[in-house]
Amino acid sequence: MRIVIVGGVAAGMSAAARARRHDESAEIVVLERGPEVSFANCGLPYHVSGEIADADALLLHTPASLRAALNLDVRCGHEVSAIEPDGRTVTVVSVAGADTLSYDALVLTPGASALRPPLPGLDSDRVSTLRTVADAVGLRARVDDGARRAVVLGAGYIGLEAAEAFHHAGLEVDVVEMAAHVLPPLERELAHLLDAELRRLGIRVHAGIAAERIEPGAEEDVVVLADGSRVPADVIVLSVGVRPDTAFAVDAGLAHERGAIVVDDRGRTSIPGIWAAGDATVSVDAVTGARRPIALAGPANRAGRLIADDIFGHGAGRPIPTGLGTAVVRVGSLTAAMTGANRATLDGAGIAHHTLHLHPNQHAGYFPGASPVHLIVHVAADDSRILGAQAVGAEGVDKRIDVFATAIRAGLTAMDLIDLDLAYSPPYGQAKDAVNLTGMVAENVAEGRLRLWYAADLDAVAASSLILDVRTPAEFASGHIPGALNIAHTELRARIDEVHAAAAGRPVRVLCAAGVRANIAHRILVGNGLDSASLSGGIQTLRHWYGAEIDRILTPDTTTEGARA
């Protein structure tokens, strides 16, 4: 029994290690095109930053250590150029020339390579990707050689990590992102928090604009943006996406979608005897059922392991899980994390949902160091299943997203979140944790006790409704929506006649700082016969939604009378 594995990083090494656990005598050959196997690709930015000083720390294993521990035959610098499925052989090219290797089972985990857009000047030697240990070592060398200005093209996960790494290393940094905001999978109202954090660090963000060309120079290159602005750079990182590295597999006739190998839930390709996993394959989105590659280490490891199970006939019970795309990234003092579908994905798939915005503290508010977890959760309109969750904050973000990821995988409804018995003491959480609170709000919405309105609809709401701001007068004076009526929620019962008078038959749209007081006020308004809805996430979410524009929207005008015009 010979298993040949093409690609020796996440999915491939997981398959190899698992295969050995099944069979002490199998021959397991790993063919890796690059110079290293099993390296820590997620750790590369932290070598650039200097946090991981020694690049050797990124090399988790060597061919020798894998031979000793797992009796694997790992061959670096070996690229598979062709597959011949009928004869069950692959053509392998190395410095020694081309050779043919037969297999009983073939596992394709070749990964993906960086997308290279048709950008003039992209072949400048100041441009690098950040995909390999050599890339990281090269970028670190530029830092050590005195590079002062870095430009990062693309503000996805790797782009943000690269930007942060250069900043950490003391460089001036510009980030260019064609999409409307950094980290495009993150919702706009959370991405604006990252944007502000990047600016606080001194990193310049150019969002919603494309790089047009790179002008190589003797002293430095210049990145020219679509608006003509010119950004000088000693070092440029290209991180605008990846594409599956599968030409050899496509040539062999394996079914694929835009180059991503199609596999079933055992990792089997369209050709018997050939399995595939990782960045080079199509994954099924757990929430929408959409098919797309997911370039994340965890799912790749899981799929590699399950493929080994299937090869040895142990795979019947456990399909490869569908993808939630759970991910986390550190940006300065903030953490951003997400799991499941975002608003754009849900709208694209036509899945009716409502969205909850919460800003609970990561631990008891009276315990020193309390800070908010800004949380967005999408809940299905029909059955209240949890569709996706995202969060940004200084602490406790990854914990909450992991709980949401577990809940979504387990098929819990948003209401089930109320019942989760999470670990509480003042340094760690709240007796009603952020996750529990999400469930409570969702239940109130599902059962009709709470109706929400959204920051995106501000203009339409302002035109048709009385906006009632139930914060204190001092909070109101610090900035409010023009035309809003201010009655603190604690005075609302006594002053309900004022609301009736000001509304004059119009709907009342209530808001407070974060949503808690407005939700209380909503019940009072409904109890008094008014058409009411509460702003999801309150003024905080309004600020996050409008970002830099917010100062044009809110006014510090302090007279409630005048505001009532």
Place this chain on the structure above:
Amino acid sequence: MRIVIVGGVAAGMSAAARARRHDESAEIVVLERGPEVSFANCGLPYHVSGEIADADALLLHTPASLRAALNLDVRCGHEVSAIEPDGRTVTVVSVAGADTLSYDALVLTPGASALRPPLPGLDSDRVSTLRTVADAVGLRARVDDGARRAVVLGAGYIGLEAAEAFHHAGLEVDVVEMAAHVLPPLERELAHLLDAELRRLGIRVHAGIAAERIEPGAEEDVVVLADGSRVPADVIVLSVGVRPDTAFAVDAGLAHERGAIVVDDRGRTSIPGIWAAGDATVSVDAVTGARRPIALAGPANRAGRLIADDIFGHGAGRPIPTGLGTAVVRVGSLTAAMTGANRATLDGAGIAHHTLHLHPNQHAGYFPGASPVHLIVHVAADDSRILGAQAVGAEGVDKRIDVFATAIRAGLTAMDLIDLDLAYSPPYGQAKDAVNLTGMVAENVAEGRLRLWYAADLDAVAASSLILDVRTPAEFASGHIPGALNIAHTELRARIDEVHAAAAGRPVRVLCAAGVRANIAHRILVGNGLDSASLSGGIQTLRHWYGAEIDRILTPDTTTEGARA
């Protein structure tokens, strides 16, 4: 409609707030015996420590603020002395005398009071409990007045928090715990880690011994232990447990078990029109079905909320959840957390299980600051459902326990943990997270690819088996089990004949530092026809299990030959 709530802290206040959300016009009366409502009882130790400088921060609400926000009628200093269910009235005693109050719905959330064992000298005025704001303020005053030595009787959650608080405030601290180790619900092998941390802080731990009496003195009291040792103290905290404060309810004929009010899954007591929740009630253990009070804030809040739903006829869909007892405590630089059943509970309930010990890092090992999460998970022998999880470590402990608590509540099996798509990047986790790894080990055990042996069985194993230590010779030399054969796992295939010869027909029991290499070795041994099992958690768990005794068990003898005798 008048709802009367007896007790205005966690469960009671949750019921009151929720009731108002259901009905803007209901009369809601909260009768609180003490001087405060809705105070942060979990925050009390942190006022003693000085971390929460202002005791007012612990007062979350006042009767006036609750009147304003929720139109509640909160009466502090009002104790219910009797219930007259037939007439639906309660007798209320206050400084104004006794009065009668009628109710349509009565909610009993009186909580629990400190157990006072029959200990001579316990009425010394240097002895205090830590249950109320007044207790915390009084203890802090003793600290401010120059108290130098504190003794804490009972090392449960509150006892440990009190001990840490006094240490934080600069006092010398002794902790006395009658059970065999601190934090008795924690497994022995994890409790020893807390024990070591307490000693590192300079806190003296007296475990497995009772206090016999307190000798009050003019300058200081002396706590005398059962072995005659004398521990001087300026201040003594009594935290040996609680008992339900339910005499008035028992007198009224409500069904109870040892004073804890019996309720159904809607919070209804045995008498129509009366509900109960919180520390004063019997809870059903989610794992074993056992019935016992659970004195935790989260479950109390949830039950209070659901009782309000039931009173207003909205409770049909959601029963009060059974109890997992999820809890977390900070001890110095460590966090200890748990959810579900522990070994003693499972043994007591006769639930067959195996136990997994893992020591994975909280985040990528190559990222600076990696530290282990010492994790214990109990898995049902029959269907691999997760029965309980506990962890101790410097970082990432509460996150993993929250994921386990979610998984148990959702009914996931240990194998389902493999598929959880948790947030990974190097500062936050590992591509195979501690939770995923637990699932992988559980699957290997369930499917027979891994067989475990346990630290508790060391003597029997040593007497009957060859102990094979697959760590490196240098690790072996630093301390090993006498008689063990040392062959590094990387040499095992080449030296398998030595194992056959040394075993001489006996079983082979393999171990390494944490279990990873031994599990690889186990497959090699089985593949070579040997009867093998791997030490759960490796030498690390062996050390944790035997605690201070370990130096008598391990030898630094470096000759493998000699060890083979």
